[in-house]
Amino acid sequence: MTTATRDVSANLEVNVTAATELEFQITVAKLPGLTLTEELSMTVDGEPIQPEEIVGEHGSRIHRIQVESGLVVVDYSASVTTPAEPIAVEVTDHSIYLRPSRYAEADKFFGFAAGQFDINLPPGELLQQVAAYVEDRLSYIPGASDPIDGAADTLLANAGVCRDYAHLVVALLRALNIPARLVAVYAPGCDPMDFHAVAEALIDGQWVAVDATGLAPRQSLVRIATGRDAADTAFLDNHRGTINLNSYKVTAVVAGDLPTDTGEARIGIG
Structure with missing residues (x-):
């Protein structure tokens, strides 16, 4: 950082x-x-x-x-x-952040994720594959999604904004048994400038930032709110x-x- x-x-x-x-x-x-x-x-x-x-x-x-x-x-x-300082990993993280949530419906992705990714790979490699998949699959198009859209909607639409990218990353990681959550951040370098959303994945005992949009360097991010998905982190x-x-x-x-x-x-x- x-x-x-x-x-x-x-x-x-x-x-x-x-x-x-x-x-x-x-x-x-x-x-x-x-x-x-x-x-x-x-x-x-x-x-x-x-x-x-x-x-x-x-x-x-x-x-x-x-x-x-x-x-x-x-x-x-x-x-x-x-x-x-890095956020400490709590024992409950391995439970809470593997569960399906309102906008990251991981239970809808179990079969898809198992067919798309090699579940036998180490978590760190799966993380890289998921981030690359979401980056390649989606087009960043403001207005392409609705506030009520979840990760499944985003996968079908092939487009969205930062929260949609983050929700899809989170849902896929949870479906691969990797705890993941959404973080609302201030993001220097982000263009267009706005409140930004990224994912966090629990890899080898530490929370790692994941931004499949590539809109801002992760080293400069400033945490605002952390939760299961955007329902927990909305700015208003x-x-x-x-x-x-x-x-x-x-x-x-x-x-x-x-x-x-x-x-x-x-x-x-x-």
């Missing part, structure tokens, strides 16, 4: 037309070893509002607010100067009311030159 400073930011404008509860996952995950400075502000019709912070697994942070109506503006910026959740996401903007840059990532090394997310 890179040790260069990474500066990230997000701005969102959400119009609330019926009373609701909003949850945002846009802040950098708080993990051991991480050094950063950050600012988060939220307003409703120009008036400051203090969100409730909920800290989940792997340092993921949800910021929750209750809104009757009005324009919600969220501004976040952070400067990461020291990367986090709405409960009860009616909203419209008017706009959002994401930036992520690294000091100096972007690192080079051939996709072959085992790289963790810092």
Whole structure:
């Protein structure tokens, strides 16, 4: 992972037309070893509002607010100067991250994966094969998928965006008995710039980042949220009311030159 400073930011404008509860996952995950400075502000019709912070697994942070109506503006910026230490492997990881989930329906892929890949290969080699397969199979086309599409839909469509690539990687790896999960990240170098999603696979006792899109070097990624799939890591959740996401903007840059990532090394997310 890179040790260069990474500066990230997000701005969102959400119009609330019926009373609701909003949850945002846009802040950098708080993990051991991480050094950063950050600012988060939220307003409703120009008036400051203090969100409730909920800290989940792997340092993921949800910021929750209750809104009757009005324009919600969220501004976040952070400067990461020291990367986090590698996330420790928990005994439950081998269970939770092998299970089928909402968008990574691994149970639909058991037969397909066994026919497509040599299940007798070491996990590290299978990981490389899965990443290469997804990269070759899919075309990155914004708008080609719906938010409700899962990995099976992506395989049939042969196209999608970063979350679709990650879901397909995760589903195939789980079908091959390799624990895998999805991570929402800030990604310096990503083009088009946006919130980014990658997979993580548990290989030889460490979590390894997998990005079949190849849109950004893995060394520069900054973890936001970690979960079974996008249902756990969405940057905005709405409960009860009616909203419209008017706009959002994401930036992520690294000091100096972007690192080079051939996709072959085992790289963790810092």
